[in-house]
Amino acid sequence: MSELLLLAALLIFLMSMIFLRLEIAFAIGITGVIWVLIAGEPLTVVASRSFSGMNSFTLLAIPFFILAGELMNKVGISDTLIKIANMSLGRMRGGLAQANIGSSMLFAGISGSAIADVAALGTVFVPRMSEEGFDRDFAAAVTAASSVIGPIIPPSNNLIVYGAVTGVSIGGLFAGAIIPGILLGVTLMVMVYIFSYWEEYPKYKPTTEEENYPKLVGEGVVAITMPVIIIYGIIGGFFTVTEAAAVACAYAILLGIFLQTLSISDLYSALYDSLDITAQIFTMIGFSLILAWMLARRNFPTIFGQFIQDLGVGQVGFLLLIATLLLFIGTWLSITATIIMLAPTLDQLATALGIHELQFGVIMVLALGYGLITPPLGVSLFAVSSVGDVKVWPVAKRVIPFYICFLIVLLLVILIPELTLYLPRSWGLA
Amino acid sequence: MTLSETKTQLADNYMKFADLVEKVIRNFTQVLGFILVVWVTTMVITRHGFEYVPVWGLEISAFLMVWIVFLLIGPLVYTDNHLQIKVFFNKIPMPFQYYFRMIQLSGIFVLGAILLEYGVGYAVNSGLNSVSPGLGIYLFWAYLVIPISGCLIMFFTVARAIAITRDKTEMEPKEFADDSELNRLEDNV
Amino acid sequence: TDLIAGEDDEAGETGLDGGTLDELPEISATIGYDAAESRTAESHVAAVAFQEYVEDATDGQFDIELASGGSLGSDSEMAEQIQDGTLELQSGASEGHLGPFYPNFNVYAIPFIFESVELATHVLDHEYGERLFEDFRESTGMRIIGHWDNGGFRSFSFNQEVTSMEDFEGLDIRMQEIESHNELVRQLGANPTPIDWGETYTALDQGVVDGHDNAIPTMLMGDIHEVQEFILMSQHFYSAGHMLCGDDWYQDLEPLYQSLVREASTFASLEARRQTAAIRETGREYMEEQGVEVYDPSEEFLEELRNATQDPVEDIIREEVEDESWVDDLYDAVEESRVQLAEEELS
Ligand code: NA
Ligand code: NA
Numbered sequence A: 001m002s003e004l005l006l007l008a009a010l011l012i013f014l015m016s017m018i019f020l021r022l023e024i025a026f027a028i029g030i031t032g033v034i035w036v037l038i039a040g041e042p043l044t045v046v047a048s049r050s051f052s053g054m055n056s057f058t059l060l061a062i063p064f065f066i067l068a069g070e071l072m073n074k075v076g077i078s079d080t081l082i083k084i085a086n087m088s089l090g091r092m093r094g095g096l097a098q099a100n101i102g103s104s105m106l107f108a109g110i111s112g113s114a115i116a117d118v119a120a121l122g123t124v125f126v127p128r129m130s131e132e133g134f135d136r137d138f139a140a141a142v143t144a145a146s147s148v149i150g151p152i153i154p155p156s157n158n159l160i161v162y163g164a165v166t167g168v169s170i171g172g173l174f175a176g177a178i179i180p181g182i183l184l185g186v187t188l189m190v191m192v193y194i195f196s197y198w199e200e201y202p203k204y205k206p207t208t209e210e211e212n213y214p215k216l217v218g219e220g221v222v223a224i225t226m227p228v229i230i231i232y233g234i235i236g237g238f239f240t241v242t243e244a245a246a247v248a249c250a251y252a253i254l255l256g257i258f259l260q261t262l263s264i265s266d267l268y269s270a271l272y273d274s275l276d277i278t279a280q281i282f283t284m285i286g287f288s289l290i291l292a293w294m295l296a297r298r299n300f301p302t303i304f305g306q307f308i309q310d311l312g313v314g315q316v317g318f319l320l321l322i323a324t325l326l327l328f329i330g331t332w333l334s335i336t337a338t339i340i341m342l343a344p345t346l347d348q349l350a351t352a353l354g355i356h357e358l359q360f361g362v363i364m365v366l367a368l369g370y371g372l373i374t375p376p377l378g379v380s381l382f383a384v385s386s387v388g389d390v391k392v393w394p395v396a397k398r399v400i401p402f403y404i405c406f407l408i409v410l411l412l413v414i415l416i417p418e419l420t421l422y423l424p425r426s427w428g429l430a
Numbered sequence B: 001m002t003l004s005e006t007k008t009q010l011a012d013n014y015m016k017f018a019d020l021v022e023k024v025i026r027n028f029t030q031v032l033g034f035i036l037v038v039w040v041t042t043m044v045i046t047r048h049g050f051e052y053v054p055v056w057g058l059e060i061s062a063f064l065m066v067w068i069v070f071l072l073i074g075p076l077v078y079t080d081n082h083l084q085i086k087v088f089f090n091k092i093p094m095p096f097q098y099y100f101r102m103i104q105l106s107g108i109f110v111l112g113a114i115l116l117e118y119g120v121g122y123a124v125n126s127g128l129n130s131v132s133p134g135l136g137i138y139l140f141w142a143y144l145v146i147p148i149s150g151c152l153i154m155f156f157t158v159a160r161a162i163a164i165t166r167d168k169t170e171m172e173p174k175e176f177a178d179d180s181e182l183n184r185l186e187d188n189v
Numbered sequence C: 001t002d003l004i005a006g007e008d009d010e011a012g013e014t015g016l017d018g019g020t021l022d023e024l025p026e027i028s029a030t031i032g033y034d035a036a037e038s039r040t041a042e043s044h045v046a047a048v049a050f051q052e053y054v055e056d057a058t059d060g061q062f063d064i065e066l067a068s069g070g071s072l073g074s075d076s077e078m079a080e081q082i083q084d085g086t087l088e089l090q091s092g093a094s095e096g097h098l099g100p101f102y103p104n105f106n107v108y109a110i111p112f113i114f115e116s117v118e119l120a121t122h123v124l125d126h127e128y129g130e131r132l133f134e135d136f137r138e139s140t141g142m143r144i145i146g147h148w149d150n151g152g153f154r155s156f157s158f159n160q161e162v163t164s165m166e167d168f169e170g171l172d173i174r175m176q177e178i179e180s181h182n183e184l185v186r187q188l189g190a191n192p193t194p195i196d197w198g199e200t201y202t203a204l205d206q207g208v209v210d211g212h213d214n215a216i217p218t219m220l221m222g223d224i225h226e227v228q229e230f231i232l233m234s235q236h237f238y239s240a241g242h243m244l245c246g247d248d249w250y251q252d253l254e255p256l257y258q259s260l261v262r263e264a265s266t267f268a269s270l271e272a273r274r275q276t277a278a279i280r281e282t283g284r285e286y287m288e289e290q291g292v293e294v295y296d297p298s299e300e301f302l303e304e305l306r307n308a309t310q311d312p313v314e315d316i317i318r319e320e321v322e323d324e325s326w327v328d329d330l331y332d333a334v335e336e337s338r339v340q341l342a343e344e345e346l347s
Helices: A002-019 A024-040 A043-052 A058-075 A076-093 A095-108 A114-131 A138-148 A157-166 A170-199 A213-235 A242-260 A264-297 A300-311 A314-332 A337-354 A356-375 A379-388 A392-413 A418-426 B004-047 B057-078 B096-123 B145-166 B179-186 C011-012 C042-060 C075-083 C103-109 C116-124 C127-140 C179-187 C197-204 C216-221 C247-252 C255-287 C297-320 C325-346
Strands: C029-030 C062-067 C090-093 C143-156 C172-173 C193-194 C211-214 C230-246 C293-295
Touching: A002 A024, A024 A043, A024 A264, A024 A337, A024 B096, A024 C011, A043 B057, A043 B096, A043 B145, A043 C075, A058 A076, A058 A157, A058 A242, A058 A264, A058 B004, A058 B057, A076 A095, A076 A114, A076 A213, A095 A114, A095 A138, A095 A170, A095 A213, A114 A138, A114 A379, A138 A170, A138 A356, A138 A379, A138 A392, A138 C062, A157 A170, A157 A264, A157 A337, A157 A356, A170 A242, A170 A356, A170 A392, A170 A418, A213 A242, A213 C197, A242 A264, A242 B004, A242 C197, A242 C247, A264 A300, A264 A337, A264 B004, A264 B057, A264 C062, A300 A314, A300 A337, A314 A337, A314 A356, A314 A392, A314 C230, A337 A356, A356 A379, A356 A392, A356 A418, A392 A418, B004 B057, B057 B145, B096 C297, B179 C116, C011 C103, C029 C042, C042 C062, C042 C090, C042 C143, C042 C230, C042 C255, C062 C216, C075 C090, C075 C143, C075 C230, C075 C325, C103 C127, C103 C230, C103 C325, C116 C127, C116 C143, C116 C230, C116 C325, C127 C143, C127 C325, C143 C197, C143 C255, C172 C179, C172 C197, C179 C193, C179 C230, C179 C297, C197 C211, C211 C216, C211 C230, C216 C247, C216 C255, C216 C297, C230 C255, C230 C297, C255 C293, C297 C325
Parallel strands: C029 C062, C029 C090, C172 C193, C172 C211, C230 C293
Antiparallel strands: C090 C230, C143 C211, C143 C230
């Protein structure tokens, strides 16, 4: 019992430190050190566990996919994706809004993160949409909402971190997240269609210059090749997930050289940014292993497992409970940090209840992703408010209907395991 | 020179040195990072083209990454780039912000000291007692980065403390529109 | 004393009914292991047997906690923790995990040196094994208190038929990052390919590599049968699981607890061996039911495999061990055990 009280006290300490802006990685590390000291364990574990947490070949996919995303931006692929979306989806009612969502889905295939999406697409779409008569808050809301798709459709840094800290197959997680990701996009498009009909938003009219189809098709092929290389390369057995990420970087660099759009300084700054972010993530993973080690050493996995068994809520009950918890936590904490801290334990509990590890992983990443658009801390809301020059709260209000749709998608993914398991199974990844 | 002048000058020199060290580490890790990308891609190519991958191929990639990360932990404290939540903190009145921050930096400093002392112990006791299966080198060479990282964390924490002591606005949030700030948040995804 | 086969004289003297237990302190220790809490995983079976034995004998006064699923770290990392006293006990560390700490464990990797699991455990239970483990203790500060076969021998799995030497030509085979293992595959004309175990299932399924090697129970645990067509029962490397504790920790125990640890680990080893013996058989049957062809190579083919690999791999091992006598002595010990086992069979 006193052990549980200690754990609760440490948790409160950890949370208050994080909210008092102590770097999340150090909040995790210092809490771990305190526990080690209280328990009288040797401090060597601080050194050995943090090293071990970072020492993983699979984790290498993270810097590579971030780098690939950054490079593709610099090379100019994002512009092409936007053009493709405009020319196709743009002709529907509420054209630019649809194109906005479509671009996010295409973009999701090369980038592992949501903020890159908002930064790249928000600057283009929010001003253009308001010029064409869309409500500016609505434009920003669509941009923010569609950014949630990016980290679900593979490649996804969150899924890589999830796979790395739990040992679940990353290829399998990628495959499992495709249908839920597309489902998010489609639901969003339907909602936007309804709104556009209501508010009589315009269709997109391409300029004559844009209607240079041969050039567009050529650029389109080049842009789409990257996600195809990644997905087909993994499923077709040419390389592992980590290698796919490295190949994606190499492809982007070669493309940049070929199209003469990538300078040495671009390469330098892309590498700089990706190492920067990677170091942040890895530091959290490393230090969190100290806590994980203490949990195992104090026999908490068994205690938690027993607790869940005693609750007797069953699979769906457990998933609903956890999803609610994650929706709440995702509002306050970084997704990566939450995955790093909670995924290993939750994954064990879920599989002990007979829930498929791929389904659970996708649910966890999905639920946490909604935190991106939940006020007051939703990062995508902030990002879009800054790149689109709008206020956070009015945008948040316009996001509500989309958020409700997303909740329905989450519910479907919880109730229908096939949504996550069909593709991994048919590709032999589960 | 008065005492306060000497102090100012010492601090000046410390900050200049910190800038220099940060730059050196950034450049060094950039080079390592570039090698890493090239290396992993090369492994894919040699496996398909020449049906050969050295037995230590995976291991050296993972070690390179660990070195990069451990070296960057300190510089990220200095440039305030670690992921952190500032929203609530910014609501605290100014002098308290400063005190909180100084207490936190002391905590980080202690963590650095632990990594230094126990990192040395770990590198020597465990690292010299086992070799890495792939490369066949003493794990000491991989673990060595832990105490180095501890040193750098302590060094840069002091630099950070000097920076916010001299200019309290250093703690305030920068303009969100700044592109680098967005990049910083990127991992929040 | 003999680790398993011999009788334990000290335990007989102290006994557990002597009433001394009450005077001893309450203590607690953790066994770490990489396997999940599954009845089919021998390192879990061993850990549970150890726990039950110790806790029953002391009525819970000597408390044993289990830390499964690698929650304390990988096998090599747990061995490090044993070494520096952060962890008390470990179950299931293989020779591959211990080799980095003690190069003489590379002798296990002489291919085709034992023709049966009984022979291998016999060698390690007797004089050669005792000497090796004692030398290991002196050199690393870790004490081996039990061992069992890690599911028998490593054999090859493939996504195609491999029934002759020529069939190996040009295949990409996922191997552990161990030089002698890689050399074996090279000598067969195939390409050793290092793939993280976490990515191996996918790599085999997608054809990134054509095959890999592992013991049958390990393949089962990794669901390898789902993605492979063919298993060649080459049985090339013997693979063992060891139960370890820190020597300092052990030396600091009360004599009564020490003897209890020895008895419990002997019991645990026997339980683990029983488990692997069962699963070696049922595992094979199960895989065949699942449509995997499990192929026993002919005597001639085996001979070819041995001739092609044993000497070159042994050369590498001779370079790796501290003293080549460990290799020579192993051949002698195998011969001796062979004779003894044959005699036991007769009587
Ligand atoms: Na993505
Ligand atoms: Na969008």
